[in-house]
Amino acid sequence: MPDKKKYFVVREKAVPEVLLKVVEAKRLLDTRRVATVQEAADQVGISRSSFYKYKDDIFPFRDxxxxxxxxxxxxxxxxxxxxxxxxxxxxxxxxxxxxxxxxxxxxxxxxxxxxxxxxxxxxxxxxxxxxxxxxxxxxxxxxxxxx
Missing domain, CATH: 3.30.70.260 (ACT domain)
Structure with missing residues (x-):
């Protein structure tokens, strides 16, 4: 059976903190305020593994x-x-x-x-x-x- 993706639009207040931190880490990397995933993860207070676990599954609505x-x-x-x-x-x-x-x-x-x-x-x-x-x-x- 093919893997179907489902998307949800939720308000920021309903999103777990770790996911918001992943979004912030991605922003830091995109704007080149940090050079590595480790630096971004350290700056926002999450583990590198959390970043990699969720990085492809959360993004700001506008993106x-x-x-x-x-x-x-x-x-x-x-x-x-x-x-x-x-x-x-x-x-x-x-x-x-x-x-x-x-x-x-x-x-x-x-x-x-x-x-x-x-x-x-x-x-x-x-x-x-x-x-x-x-x-x-x-x-x-x-x-x-x-x-």
Missing amino acids: NVKGKTLTFVMQMCDEQGLLSEVLHIVADYKANILTIHQSIPTNGVATLTLSVEVLPATGDVSAMIEAIEHREGIQYLKIVARE
Whole structure:
């Protein structure tokens, strides 16, 4: 039976500390702040074996989405200009909006489905999503597809 890979998107607070340290060690190596895996492991406080065990299994969300389409659903307050602000955030990060579907607001809340193409020039996708999520008036945001 072929080995099927499953991917999960989890918030940072749900990721075990050792995995976050592996990500930090990889960043140190990528930015050449350290020259060896041993130096990176020592600096972040993990063993070399932990680094090697997890290095291919964890990466920042943004590292694996260039050229992909992200679809997310959000619930937002029915406030004048809020949709425009969300779209402006996407534009600021240089992502391409492919589709927008907004429901008719019920009880002052609308559901928005947004598909965004992540381009080579797109900035940090995690930061973009976080900027949208923390915008006043956004009640809920969930990534529902990555293609």
